[in-house]
Amino acid sequence: MSSHASFMNILLFVFYFFAAISIWLGLLSLRGGVRFIRYLQAELTKEYPEFTPFVTVFMPLRGIDEGLRENINAIFAQDYPTFEIVFVVDRADEPALAVVEAARRSFAGVVGPVMQFVIAGPAVDQGQKVHNLIFAIDHAHPQSEVFAFIDSDARPKSQWLRSLVAPLKDESIGATTGYRWFVPVRGGIASQLQSVWNAAIASALGANGQKNFCWGGSTAIRRTTFESCKVSEHWRGTVSDDFAMTRALHQAVVPIKFVPQCLTPSFEDCTWPRLFEFTTRQLKITRAYAAHLWKSVFIGSAIFVLTFFGGMTMVIVRAAMHSSFATPLFLLLIIFALGAMKSHLRLRAVAAIINDERVHSFTSTVAHITLWPLASALYLYNGVAAAVSRRIIWRGITYQLKSPDETVIIRRENEEHV
Structure with a gap:
């Protein structure tokens, strides 16, 4: 041979x-x-008891995302009795604020949520998003019982907030979370590949609350849990709000409930350079925190x-x-x-x-x-x-x-x- x-x-x-x-x-x-x-199918048929406490929804803004106005409109149109939205930016001339104002003026609802705008200033030794959230937490209404977080590139359904909050009636649950699903607008291989790449992470969530993780773009947590787990302290010095919150809850040995109804679409396209930048950033953050x-x-x-x-x-x-x-x-x-x-x-x-x-x-x-x-x-x-x-x-x-x-x-x- x-x-x-x-x-x-x-x-x-x-x-x-x-x-x-x-x-x-x-x-x-x-x-x-x-x-x-199977978990998705089981959860979609499950009915949770009514639980609609006053909620503060935090949305950090920096730059104008594709479809931002539609995303803001989706937050305004939530089918939820009483909640407030805290928009937080790092500077007064943030262009996204004009988009929020335009969306507010065009909102067709008879009664909309209470809104406030806070300016956190530039971060020094932590991620800007984390810095903004730490600052914004102090501006939550005193009667707020639940904190909810959503990213500016997410477009939730009208039942998003109700679905995300309802499981928290069970006080043994540490937090509830959804996840992002990229939906290409005009298509293209890079945009489709981004959606496929991201989908692999979504299916890591499931029934095991001790293994689930929080996605900062669609998460809710009781105010008392947030404070007892010292989430703000875990945020300090970090760039990843979701990994830090996940770590805080895991250390407290409280489960994270994945709510399939809160799988939230992000309608956007991406170029090849942006695809490589986004996916590589996610893995670099993962290496640093997990x-x-x-x-x-x-x-x-x-x-x-x-x-x-x-x-x-x-x-x-x-x-x-x-x-x-x-x-x-x-x-x-x-x-x-x-x-x-x-x-x-x-x-x-x-x-x-x-x-x-x-x-x-x-x-x-x-x-x-x-x-x-x-x-x-x-x-x-x-x-x-x-x-x-x-x-x-x-x-x-x-x-x-x-x-x-x-x-x-x-x-x-x-x-x-x-």
């Missing part, structure tokens, strides 16, 4: 080894996806990329050499089918919650079935980038994530080093 043939046999053996691991991981992932879907999750993502995506894309290369080479490639190709098809099944089932379940034709569209279905291998490759790129750098740019501000409780602001938009 020639040395070349021996080398090809070794490569084939290595491929079979990693293919077996990938198929096993794919089966586990599919099982997790089925559990996610290194064990970053390691899992890195190892899992590395195994998949090595197996799937390496296997594709090997099949092509063996076909060109007129060698047998049926078995490797069959294993690749199994790996692809497992991921495609999970992506399709997840999309169908989410489409029952987010009633928008773009989520139900043929284009969206094809994207989620076919682009998930590219999303895994993107996760590997993000993981590598997070391993070599902790510097991120977020809404025009450059940060260095030195540790879970130490953040350095490198520069601001149109400013020199600070």
Whole structure:
């Protein structure tokens, strides 16, 4: 046997080894996806007792998001008896304030929520969003019993606040959370890939309240829990409001309830540079605040990329050499089918919650079935980038994530080093 043939046999053996691991991981992932879907279906049929205390909704603003006015209108139109909205910015000339004012003037409701605008000023040693929230908390109405948080790029349904707050009637629940679902507006591969990439995180939520995490763009917490868990103290020095709140609740050993009805669409498109910036920033933040999750993502995506894309290369080479490639190709098809099944089932379940034709569209279905291998490759790129750098740019501000409780602001938009 020639040395070349021996080398090809070794490569084939290595491929079979990693293919077996990938198929096993794919089966586990599919099982997790089925559990996610069953949880969604069970929660959608569950009725919670009426619980509508006075709520303060916090919305940090910086820059004008795509569809911001529609997002603000969706907050104004919440089907909830009594709540206030605290819009918080870092400077008085924030352009998003004009959008909020225009939305307020055009609001058609007979009675709308109470609103207030607070200016937090520039952050010094923590993320601007976190700084804004710490400042805004002190402006909550004294009668407010629940704090709710929503991002400016989210567009909640009219029942969002009611659904998010209702489970908190059970005082043993630490917090409730939804999650974001990207809905491309005009389409494009980059926008679709962003949606597929993000969807993988959504299905990590489920019935286990001790493993769930808070997403800062759709979270509610009792005021008493917020204070007893010292969330504001956990926020200090950080750049991630949701990771810090999650850590505070986990340390207090109180569960986080995932509310599927609060899966919230973000209607936006993205370019390729923006896609890489956003996804890499998320993994860098994950490495800084939950290194064990970053390691899992890195190892899992590395195994998949090595197996799937390496296997594709090997099949092509063996076909060109007129060698047998049926078995490797069959294993690749199994790996692809497992991921495609999970992506399709997840999309169908989410489409029952987010009633928008773009989520139900043929284009969206094809994207989620076919682009998930590219999303895994993107996760590997993000993981590598997070391993070599902790510097991120977020809404025009450059940060260095030195540790879970130490953040350095490198520069601001149109400013020199600070």
